[in-house]
Amino acid sequence: xxxxxxxxxxxxxxxxxxxxxxxxxxxxxxxxxxxxxxxxxxxxxxxxxxxxxxxxxxxxxxxxxxx
Numbered sequence: 001x002x003x004x005x006x007x008x009x010x011x012x013x014x015x016x017x018x019x020x021x022x023x024x025x026x027x028x029x030x031x032x033x034x035x036x037x038x039x040x041x042x043x044x045x046x047x048x049x050x051x052x053x054x055x056x057x058x059x060x061x062x063x064x065x066x067x
Contacts, residue, residue: 005042005043005045005046006039006042006043008042009038009039009040009041009042009043009045010039010043012038012039012042013034013035013036013037013038013039013042014035014039016034016035016038017031017032017034017035017038018031020034
């Protein structure tokens with residue numbers, strides 16, 4: 001799942017950078033930064049969600065006092 005998220009983030013980042021460079025006139029360096037931010041942001045999202053799910057797993061279930 002993380003590999004798919006990394007690849008899709010890379011493709012979406014490349015599309016955003018190229019379209020921003022050609023259509024909206026941003027600089028190539030800013031386009032590269034946009035590519036990196038998009039690809040890393042979407043690529044790391046499954047890891048962050050998994051960590052939050054693991055951290056919040058026991059929040060709703062209080063531990064009984066006799067344990």
